[in-house]
Amino acid sequence: MTVKRKIINDPVYGFITINHPLLFSIIAHPYYQRLRRIHQMALAYLVYPGAVHTRLHHSLGAYHLMCMAVNELKNKGIAITDEEEIAVKAAILLHDVGHGAFSHALENHILQGVHHETLSLEIMHSINKELKGQLDTTIAIFTNNYPKKFLHQLISGQLDVDRMDYLTRDSFFTGVSEGVIGYDRILKMLTVHNGELMVEEKGIYSIEKFLVARRQMYWQVYLHKTVVAAETMLVNILKRVKELSKDGIEDLKTFGAIDYFLYEYTGKMNEEVLQKFCELDDTDFTFAIKKWSKHNDFVLSSLCKRLLNRQLYKIQLQHEPFSEEKLDKLKYKAMQQFPIKKSLIDYFVLTGTTINTMYKTEDERINILFKDGTVKDISAIDNPLIHHTIAAPIKKFYICSLIP
Amino acid sequence: MTVKRKIINDPVYGFITINHPLLFSIIAHPYYQRLRRIHQMALAYLVYPGAVHTRLHHSLGAYHLMCMAVNELKNKGIAITDEEEIAVKAAILLHDVGHGAFSHALENHILQGVHHETLSLEIMHSINKELKGQLDTTIAIFTNNYPKKFLHQLISGQLDVDRMDYLTRDSFFTGVSEGVIGYDRILKMLTVHNGELMVEEKGIYSIEKFLVARRQMYWQVYLHKTVVAAETMLVNILKRVKELSKDGIEDLKTFGAIDYFLYEYTGKMNEEVLQKFCELDDTDFTFAIKKWSKHNDFVLSSLCKRLLNRQLYKIQLQHEPFSEEKLDKLKYKAMQQFPIKKSLIDYFVLTGTTINTMYKTEDERINILFKDGTVKDISAIDNPLIHHTIAAPIKKFYICSLIP
Amino acid sequence: MTVKRKIINDPVYGFITINHPLLFSIIAHPYYQRLRRIHQMALAYLVYPGAVHTRLHHSLGAYHLMCMAVNELKNKGIAITDEEEIAVKAAILLHDVGHGAFSHALENHILQGVHHETLSLEIMHSINKELKGQLDTTIAIFTNNYPKKFLHQLISGQLDVDRMDYLTRDSFFTGVSEGVIGYDRILKMLTVHNGELMVEEKGIYSIEKFLVARRQMYWQVYLHKTVVAAETMLVNILKRVKELSKDGIEDLKTFGAIDYFLYEYTGKMNEEVLQKFCELDDTDFTFAIKKWSKHNDFVLSSLCKRLLNRQLYKIQLQHEPFSEEKLDKLKYKAMQQFPIKKSLIDYFVLTGTTINTMYKTEDERINILFKDGTVKDISAIDNPLIHHTIAAPIKKFYICSLIP
């Protein structure tokens, strides 16, 4: 009997192979296919025009790295059963299935306070029901309730295949070479010791590079000031829509899935809400913004038109907060330029903060296994590149404005 | 005085530099920014998940190759004035600005019978008005009314930078290495002889490779059977919508820009129609398909749901037409499976043709300039790889069906 | 028990893994290590400065592709025992071990008329003795005396991993992108049918690309006119040395391994000759040429100095033989420029031929296995790119001269 096998071209890794019925079922599921319509990097394509890859593509990539990781560990004699292998592969395929439209950019703005991992788990349960329990082990691993902890660590940890893929893929599609990591070497250096995922001593430099690349991608890409400006604009658009909706929604409705979450959703989570959530994707928001760009509210239509045509906030980033004085001066200027009430000026001039944490030493560790059997954290090795000062979270303040 | 200069990261070429006010004006124009929301390869991402790059990205890429080409030619002593240089760069930025939603896939289905180049020209005229004639030379070159013919050939010819970029970019994002061409070597080998664009003798193998890569991209990607199936499905969805609209459009309307073209447009072209056309992008269609997937017409909702969830037509391709008998058998089967009238069965079982022409020797030539001054077409050199048999158009027949 | 495992960085494929004691024994053998001192592409580095990679590197690369091929075939259910797997890997490591200094360039000039494959086999026998028969299966496969023919075909056939590696590696190190093939896709498409190695239907375009790339590498690299000129010069140096040696060898001797083959070797092959042959590498020849560049024979020292300093023959290539007249004219000129006897003028002006056969349809085939079970040669498919005219050998004539 020949096994059905599908090969997918991936510009990043070459070829991705799918070869198990459970994996085919997951990929064919509408909840999974929906990830095709969600950009992996939200609005970053406004700065990096190549960064239009999707959540689905990232999910397939992380799956590919998981195949490599499992293969390496098995070659090193780590026991992984066939059932565990499929389960951990299914888990990585589904790890981000709970991401909503515009990914992180809207994470707290569609379903307030619900983290995408929580939603991923809800969706896994829902699919598991359809698949009559075939995802039981997958869910146990995903929720870290499976005895072999290292399987969970491969999905979620300081050195999981999720991060390895998104750094690799995001640096590939943005063209930012500073974010390139040696994923293949890291994978070759993975091992399991006392049930935990570790890296062999020879992999120290690859890990250092991984952490430095991550830091650089944060500052150069994920927290790029223009990306921050665009995402702030998107959030303000939704804020204005909700504000306006108090006075009636007739001219705001899109007649798409988005309407429910903007005008009806009360904060509860149930099967029906989940299903509606899975109908949403980037398209709904972009369509809405195009529609609202013709709305007669000056604030709403201005912000929408500007986001569509890439006329974004001017933005400054710095280590200290901006003075009230500076803010007031800009607001005063804006008041003179735009035909708006004072109470709305915050849509045109505003401040906020972004945070980048490269490596939190307190809560998670990247363990290095030395040849003599000792285990040390990457920041505790001789002559480390990764210091505590680097590991600390870095907060930056921004000021955005639309004054020409 | 320092010139404003912007550098854009491109995963394909590294960095693209924009350094002229006219080019900034073009890129900032909403008609240009709209290209961000149009996939370069329509639905090909359903087969190649990486192929989500946009028309805007292709346009920037072709512009980059144009910069390289102009640079090379000038280094070889070919006279190109500053004005011509900017004009030809502006022309390549705008060469595809007339593409509509889903690019080639819907080329003849939104504005029947209007080619995207015609629309590009209309849009250039429109922007030229705003820019007070700054695009006059650009338009002369684009329409081949400029004395230096080679400038037009760089934009549109057998070996233009448009093709060089789309082959390079499409093979990059699909991950299909068979389509990789040596664009940098071809550009180094370009020259002008008797006012025409030519390739130096040393570039013969690079040209051969270019033509073979093109052939391979056609069969492996552009006319990939699953891509053909998806695009056929999309076209059939629009066909069904128009059919249904004869009985009223209330439950078909999206309240977006698409409605005009589906239910009102009468075939005329004027400034207003052009403006409406420029409001359209992929989003409108995807949003509509999501909406129609809940329509109560079985044919429409089935096709929409299937396209969204990648449950595409099963398709066969061959060199001969399919027999009536085979078609009838499949239709008969389909009739038994689906609750539809006989008159609608063509939405579920259908045939058609695709054509690939690698290199039409009759109408355009790739001229090779030999060291001794003679000029020959690439198919007329000694020991050619490119034969007339290859140059002939290849027609393939397909049959699509939805029977499980 | 943990298996010893070694990972080698390869710029072409990433990482190559060695994980079996027999493979370690082979790689550690001085006869194998000697391949480090033999350029894979002889003197091609005089045109392509990056092309300094070694026979050892190619051998490791071909081994890596063999690992991938074996893995793919096993995944498809083709039976390959552990013993066969190691044997076929050992065979590919050793397939080129019989190459002498400057590889193909001197193939018929050190041991006249002995093909490098014959020498590879002799060396395998020699190592097999040391290893007490561990290479028995390896030798059976290498000599095509093993029942599973496809194992031999993986090592030596129209589509063996040897060719796949050398095309990939040579195009990588020369930087000639025209030679890039999609080795990973070809490997994914390999299968075994009726005991023979075949390619699945979906791999047709990859095979076409492979054959076209080969053709292009021949014309652009292997038979690059300057490479031909350099290799002709090398051969003429040895010819002159042998000529001079008839009058005494004192001032020709290098006191290295080369002396035996230049001045003593009588054409016999035995264990001792083999051992001496394995002491030779590129170093011996380059050292000798440096030495001879100071010899008082004008012809010898001129050619040696020129080869060292890259002052090569001027060369012309064409499809027809050069006329006697042209040759005589050049010789006449050369006679006036150089202080040499007429009988020696052939060292300064000479003609010859090179041959490139892309794909000999008569003797070997690349079989395509269609989904319906039929098997066709790649040149017999519908709408083939590879024609008989292409498959025919192409002979070119060259003329070399040293006239300034």
Next chain:
Amino acid sequence: MTVKRKIINDPVYGFITINHPLLFSIIAHPYYQRLRRIHQMALAYLVYPGAVHTRLHHSLGAYHLMCMAVNELKNKGIAITDEEEIAVKAAILLHDVGHGAFSHALENHILQGVHHETLSLEIMHSINKELKGQLDTTIAIFTNNYPKKFLHQLISGQLDVDRMDYLTRDSFFTGVSEGVIGYDRILKMLTVHNGELMVEEKGIYSIEKFLVARRQMYWQVYLHKTVVAAETMLVNILKRVKELSKDGIEDLKTFGAIDYFLYEYTGKMNEEVLQKFCELDDTDFTFAIKKWSKHNDFVLSSLCKRLLNRQLYKIQLQHEPFSEEKLDKLKYKAMQQFPIKKSLIDYFVLTGTTINTMYKTEDERINILFKDGTVKDISAIDNPLIHHTIAAPIKKFYICSLIP
């Protein structure tokens, strides 16, 4: 008049263009061509089989980066005359022309105490004489006696194109992705301020990456323990030869250029010594080692055979010196294994140190030019990755032994 122009394929950068008579003269010079026969990375190919690239290749690569740098600076309005442009390009072509056989590995062992830069300068003077002063400006720039300091800094400084090329090239040919830098982005960010070479603020992360990559290449490649072991072996071979030569050189002589430096050279530098030095390359040493591998001195022949066959010292690296006790124990063991006198045991068991300095803050700086006009060193920016602790030199101790 058309300018002669030559294009060289480079696997790293694509194409390198040479287009000036002075540059052609330099490249054609035997002193330059000799760099083809010197490995860029000495014996590193024993660990990284791809690392067989040459000094000539590196020199061409650095030249290519210089072309890009000069182009960028000119585009930014920095004044560089045509004469300066050619001079700085000539200087970078010649910057390493003084490297001897096996580059750094033998830097202090052929001409004791003469640095390769001193020799480069001597050779430049010598070629300048032949070229009748065409290199005057080149030499002024190379020796930092030219008013525009930034031209010298492009050749020799913390951020010169030399380093940029060797990091890029060495990581390319070794396949060590940790060493990849974003050279193209760094070049785009270069500027000149107050006559000094600087980097624009936007380039901070690229510089950080450059410094981290350098650190990683040192530990992972340049000071890889096996590379250190091989180079130690090579140095010991020469030491033993000199020792033996006190008792007569008849059976040590190679009859090549090496003999002079091993047995005659007295430490003086003059035109004749320089010329002899330029006759040396890797070939002479490898040939000698092959010869000495049959010498009847046990120490010499053992070391030579082992180096040829890659049976290297076993080596350990650590941060603290090795104890006398450990050393003595190993020596004692070695004494029992090898038939040698106690006075020679240091050839079989020995210790030493290696040093890696990533970035010496005290003596050289990488200046960052901020938008507000301030200038800061990269280690003095906000939230720096590069700390003083990293900048400090790191010394490691090794112990080498041949005990099985």
